[in-house]
Amino acid sequence: MKRSTPSAQIVCIFFNLFVCIIASHVSNAQDLAPEQNKFTVIKAKGLIDVRNGRLIEQAVIHILNGKIERAGSNLEIPVGATVINLSDKYLLPGLIDAHTHLCHEYQYELEKVPGANIVVETAVIDNATRALIGVRNARDMINSGYTTVRDLGNSGVNADIALRDAINKNWIPGPRVFASTRAISPIGGQFTRMPDDVRRELVQREYVEISGVEEARRAVKEAIYDGADCIKIIVNNDRMCLNQEELNAIVEEAHKANLKVAAHATNGDGPSLMAIKAGVNSIEHGYTLSSDVLKLMAAQGVYLVPTDRTGVERYQQRIKRALAANVKIAFGSDMYFLDAQRNRGQVTVSTYRSYIEAGMNNIQILQSATMNPGILIAGEGKVGLLEKGYFADIIALDKNPLTNIEAIENVVFVMKEGKVIFVDRSTNYSK
Numbered sequence: 001m002k003r004s005t006p007s008a009q010i011v012c013i014f015f016n017l018f019v020c021i022i023a024s025h026v027s028n029a030q031d032l033a034p035e036q037n038k039f040t041v042i043k044a045k046g047l048i049d050v051r052n053g054r055l056i057e058q059a060v061i062h063i064l065n066g067k068i069e070r071a072g073s074n075l076e077i078p079v080g081a082t083v084i085n086l087s088d089k090y091l092l093p094g095l096i097d098a099h100t101h102l103c104h105e106y107q108y109e110l111e112k113v114p115g116a117n118i119v120v121e122t123a124v125i126d127n128a129t130r131a132l133i134g135v136r137n138a139r140d141m142i143n144s145g146y147t148t149v150r151d152l153g154n155s156g157v158n159a160d161i162a163l164r165d166a167i168n169k170n171w172i173p174g175p176r177v178f179a180s181t182r183a184i185s186p187i188g189g190q191f192t193r194m195p196d197d198v199r200r201e202l203v204q205r206e207y208v209e210i211s212g213v214e215e216a217r218r219a220v221k222e223a224i225y226d227g228a229d230c231i232k233i234i235v236n237n238d239r240m241c242l243n244q245e246e247l248n249a250i251v252e253e254a255h256k257a258n259l260k261v262a263a264h265a266t267n268g269d270g271p272s273l274m275a276i277k278a279g280v281n282s283i284e285h286g287y288t289l290s291s292d293v294l295k296l297m298a299a300q301g302v303y304l305v306p307t308d309r310t311g312v313e314r315y316q317q318r319i320k321r322a323l324a325a326n327v328k329i330a331f332g333s334d335m336y337f338l339d340a341q342r343n344r345g346q347v348t349v350s351t352y353r354s355y356i357e358a359g360m361n362n363i364q365i366l367q368s369a370t371m372n373p374g375i376l377i378a379g380e381g382k383v384g385l386l387e388k389g390y391f392a393d394i395i396a397l398d399k400n401p402l403t404n405i406e407a408i409e410n411v412v413f414v415m416k417e418g419k420v421i422f423v424d425r426s427t428n429y430s431k
């Protein structure tokens with residue numbers, strides 16, 4: 001027998017290893033094939049084509065491996081498919097909240113002392129409890145139809161990351177979370193004035209304070225290390241404001257790492273203008289933005305995340321100016337108060353009423369609730385539409401929301417990534 005050289009033996013060993021690996025992959029693929037390639041089909045009275053603002057009747061959606069394969073009217077049912085029959089319901093993409101704080105909860109009664117809520121929350125409630133508050137809120141959010149959220153800070157030190165990861169591992173139900181970790185802020189974060197030693201201790205449990213370009217870059221790098229999916233900045237708070245060089249550095253570092261930047265900006269046009277100039281992806285709040293700034297946002301593709309309450313005239317006027325300027329509006333609840341009567345999901349979904357009040361029509365509201373925040377948060381082709389290739393994040397309503405927008409406050413069925421998460425007891429639902 002011809003004795004092979006050492007290098008030939010090594011080649012032989014690698015070849016055998018390669019064959020083994022391929023064989024094990026093939027057998028795994030065969031084992032998994034029936035489940036992986038099994039279609040789930042949802043039939044419904046209609047589905048809302050949010051992109052084009054139209055109803056598709058006799059709707060059928062084919063779902064494979066957690067994603068939408070086809071969606072349309074009267075499609076055939078693939079052989080062997082699991083069929084979910086919602087024949088008297090209307091389907092919408094899962095709702096998206098582009099600005100929430102799942103691990104953050106204030107109590108109304110503490111408001112009597114200005115600034116008390118944030119001090120009590122930060123000093124008294126530990127990170128583990130913050131994460132558990134998030135568990136409850138995540139469950140309530142998905143049961144109200146929210147399949148994706150962007151969580152923008154105020155989670156203590158990275159409770160948002162723990163929550164996101166627990167949901168991703170299927171330990172607990174909840175929306176897909178895009179988490180920011182601690183917000184990057186001027187000195188003091190969003191706290192009122194405190195003794196210096198207390199400030200130094202408390203603020204860092206909630207914000208990363210920066211002063212100067214190097215600290216700005218470092219804060220983004222820390223967020224990346226901590227697992228952030230996006231960056232949240234507090235452009236201004238009271239008299240404190242990040243400067244242009246700091247903002248430029250933050251956005252540059254974030255975009256290098258493919259992270260989008262959400263900019264909290266209030267107090268007229270100034271802070272927003274600096275943030276837009278730096279290249280942020282969304283302005284959060286922007287309560288009184290002028291038409292000139294809104295036109296600039298439209299031209300540069302910067303989204304407005306309004307976070308409005310009902311009954312405030314200046315918010316309504318700002319929405320009207322934003323619509324006239326063609327700014328893309330992404331829904332953001334900014335919900336973080338404990339409500340004695342309603343859970344976090346119920347309170348969040350009710351904030352659409354401020355959009356109705358400001359004169360947005362039903363399709364504009366539906367686009368702000370699904371398609372627009374989907375693109376802002378996750379980029380094109382992932383979440384926020386019922387089209388081929390999108391995650392099968394699907395909710396069902398009793399009424400057509402194109403004509404009855406209030407129907408979104410009563411979600412009766414929720415699917416996330418092809419898995420049924422919630423079915424209202426009254427829903428006539430047969431598999």
Ligand SMILES: [Zn+2]
Binds near residue numbers: 099100101152334
């Ligand atoms: Zn907020």
